[in-house]
Amino acid sequence: MTGDKIVFGVIGCGRIAPKHTESIMAIPGAELAAVCDIVPERAEDFASKYKAKPYLDYHDLLKREDIDIVTIATPSGSHAEIGIAAARAGKHVMVEKPMSMTLREADLLIRACRENGVKLAVIHQNRFNQSIKLLKNALEAGRFGKLTHGQATVRWNRGMDYYLQAPWRGTKLQDGGVLMNQSIHNIDLLQWMFGPVESVFGYTHTALRNIEMEDVAGAVLKFKNGAIGLIEAASTIYPKNIEETLNVFGETGSAVIGGIAVNRVEVWEFPDSEAEKEQIFAAQETDPPNVYGFGHREIIEDMIQAVQTNGTPAVPGEEGRKALEIILSIYKCQETGVPVKLPLIED
Template structure:
């Protein structure tokens, strides 16, 4: 399987390294408008460097394109690649609008190529274990969920993050991880309420999701946190609570309530993630799906659903009102 990567910044190099390590994949080309970045990625992998996507399409041989450019450019390159008969892997978010994401899905379907979006939290072992705990019924029906993630402001490294027209802001770029994960784990979202605070150095957002099954989730995101990047998640149901805090030594603990009449103590089961990079797992999975034709853990429709929820959150933050998913896009 021959693969090319467009975008050789920090995340692009994660993709470059992952593909370069795969024994059954050949990284044939890398592309970036900054010549030095493309050259560096090519030099350490023996891929051919390009500064023009069109030149790479014309001159390089590849089956799959991994798109790791700023979010507002995802649609442009995905559609061009699909029309050239290339399978498409896009970093999250798929795009910054519902319409653009639909266009990306349609372009891939029309040209009979696969479309994948890198919602990598689905591949983090501790988050996967949390989902398994829910599926096994250990927590009972879920009632309240809390998720939080934050770190330094990425605009300090790449200024396009500070422009919501290019990055979508904190909700689209950072909080969409928890939006996608919770929809995958809890179920479909019915309504969204959001608040947002933005300065030059700090961006925070609070998003409340009400699910069709009655569960409610509160999400927090922060860019500009003075400490290390961190995540937290807690899911509470009628039978117990499961939580994960990246700052804890033990990355995942499950605490189940004792059964009525039982003398056993509350049980805490610490579990640790595996040694493989979630990005390696994710990209290897996408390549496997192309080879076998199997459905991916993350589908284009999943990516569209995450974009729809994020769009509703941004709309709510602007209007100060609850937005129903059924009304997604109206008045935006």
């Protein structure tokens, strides 16, 4: 730390990186010092816009002694490699979803951060949506009674122009499909609400886009508490994004959190909910300008607090690994045609 400031470096200057940089710059006591991208023009333009020093090689950025935390926003297949290098350089690590493309890499990243005494946080920013906080509090208070089932739905549009923006998009090694890239946030929320998963069965399909991985998927989860989970994921929705919705149902409660990025309470039914419903619906979050939502600043603030107090980030590596395991289990089920029991054993 430089004085009272927490100093950041951002690695990867693509589509999601502005959410990182703008959030960092809006936080009192946080400072953006460096950015990195392998494309020189992009690194230079990004650095100029956000008044930071540009780098083309992340190893050079990691040599800086003043940087406390790095955020990693590169193609998914490089997340673990860069995160491990950052940990070995003594930097705290915030990594975009998915934290890696395999469980083995995820475990190596978790171990590297633990062995080098640095914090690891996976950026699942939707956990910080006001609507999701409300839902989690209701669950922890037991207001749903016995949980019966839930559903995570992502109905978005990603046209072929999106995949043609970069050669890594839609590939097995660097990106994954709609489950790994778009739906993973909502799958994270589903498992966060319902707890450990016992088994998974699912199908994936490449219906419309000329990519290696799926653009449509459906899956059924059996949770250890007996509840059933449903996953619907599609990047083929015509003509634009419609919704990211999380449903939770129990014997004494029903809730639907919808909107473009699980940001709006649509159903809130409990025996004692009439008085609070008026307040909840009156205080709704406005729709975010895009599907990334409003949670990046809060998850970065949470990481800063974890560093300053030697606490645990809200979404540590062990938590980020859970949604990854579910998705990889769906992929394995698609290959084998049989249900997959967790923990997943990778080939």
